[in-house]
Amino acid sequence: MSSHSPSPKPRVAVVFGGRSSEHAISVVTAGAVLAAIDRDKYEVLPIGITADGRWMPAVDAPERMAIEGRKLPDVADVAESEHGGVVLPLNAGEREVVYTEPGAVPKALGEIDVVFPVLHGPYGEDGTLQGLLELSGVPYVGAGVLASSVGMDKEYMKRVFESFALPVGPYLTVRPRDWEQDPAAARARIVDFAAEHGWPVFVKPARAGSSVGITKLEGLAGLDDAVAEARRHDAKIIVEALLNGREIECGVLEFEEGPRASLPAEIPPVSEHDFYDFEAKYIDSASGRVPAPLAEEETAKVRELAVRAFDALSCEGLARVDFFLREDGEFVINEINTLPGFTPISMYPRMWQETGVPYPELVDRLIQAALRRSTGLR
Known part of the structure; x- marks a missing residue:
């Protein structure tokens, strides 16, 4: 040392x-x-x-x-x-x-x-x-205070996207006080939400990542356990409707002239898991398709939406934007990650590799972008 x-x-x-x-x-x-x-x-x-x-x-x-x-x-x-x-x-x-x-x-x-x-x-x-x-x-390297904070909080991330006319799926927020002071009313809200949008629903920590603490809830029976699991990671939880469709991801990278989007990837259904959870991502490493088999206009659309999402949150450096491509052909934003997975099997580097930016160049571009910026309020 x-x-x-x-x-x-x-x-x-x-x-x-x-x-x-x-x-x-x-x-x-x-x-x-x-x-x-x-x-x-x-x-x-x-x-x-x-x-x-x-x-x-x-x-x-x-x-x-x-x-x-x-x-x-x-x-x-x-x-x-x-x-x-x-x-x-x-x-x-x-x-x-x-x-x-x-x-x-x-x-x-x-x-x-x-x-x-x-x-x-x-x-x-x-x-x-x-x-x-x-x-x-x-x-x-990466996003500033505001973009990092908003990107981490699934509720406010969705609220910002909605304010920029970006498409998001139905969701319900249960704040700590809601559950602690009147759990019966909170349960009733979740049941009403599921009645409107259909079971299953996903119960998630509002501020966590890598799919930890998430339960795919098929009905009322497991509701308290699902909330308890989410609250182990965050006192605020978010309940989301199931969005039927293909899971599409797109990387955004800051270049000297501004942000650009990568070729998108598709996460195929994982037969051994109920959804794309922590073990599917990192342990069993279900491999995504890069580039995603999309029509040319679909690829152009998802890349445009990814950059718009990046700009909506005032992101810097890098981000991965996750979408569902619904059966009606519309893209819906699931979430944005301001510091996406960078492991050797992660989708973000793989998407940029396919777009012509190999991993070492990707790391170098991120460091250079940080060195170009002066710190201060962003």
Whole structure:
């Protein structure tokens, strides 16, 4: 853990792990990013955040950050120390990262030029980390505070899309106070919603990702269990109607002249799972079709909608927009991910690979976009 000597190469701090239920997927993503960064062009400082929120210097060992069979990796697998912690600069204009350990003199780890956050879910993708980086004045990859926060909250994401005349499916929000103070009334609202739009419905945490905490609810019998499972991840929940149709995804990437959309992908039905849940995405890795077998005008339409969704939330850097293509030929936005999965099997890099931007170039473009931007209110 030596001090960093001055170098003309930009120094990228890859920050991963975190306190959310997507900790392991963040570690996998970080491994892929670390393996892809051009070391002739950039220096790298890996920083892991443990599941209990401690910032740790990590070893630069992408091979130890992959899913092995059904075993998910953890920041503890690559942490350089169990006791100390990394401190980011909080004074605007300072870039020095310091390592502190109980009873020892703090060690300077050198200055950083840009942060590449690969934290999924709360405390990383939701605007909290972005706010910290804004305070310190350190440039970072991806969306700013507002876009990150709105993109993470499924209710407000849908409200913003509706205000921009973008198509979303039927939904119902159950706030913490609704369930805690009058669960009978909340149940009645959910039942009325299902009566209007039909069973099954999906009960989800309003602010979580990677399909954790979601229940496909076939009827009233399992309602309380579904709500309890969603509330384990977020006190606010959202109930969504089933949208029959094909699952289509599209990536958006910021170029010098503005955002562009990738060729879309299709997520095929997963026969072993009720829906495209966590295990289908990351463990059993059902492979999507890239590019999606769509008519030319459908491809053009979904790419246009993806960029419009990106702009509606004032996104920056990157985003993945997920759609349903209904049987009537209309696209409906399911959600936007301001920090989409970046694992080797993730759809976002695969879509850009098919569009002509290979993974290492994708990482480089994101770092360059962050370096071009000055921090400040976005």
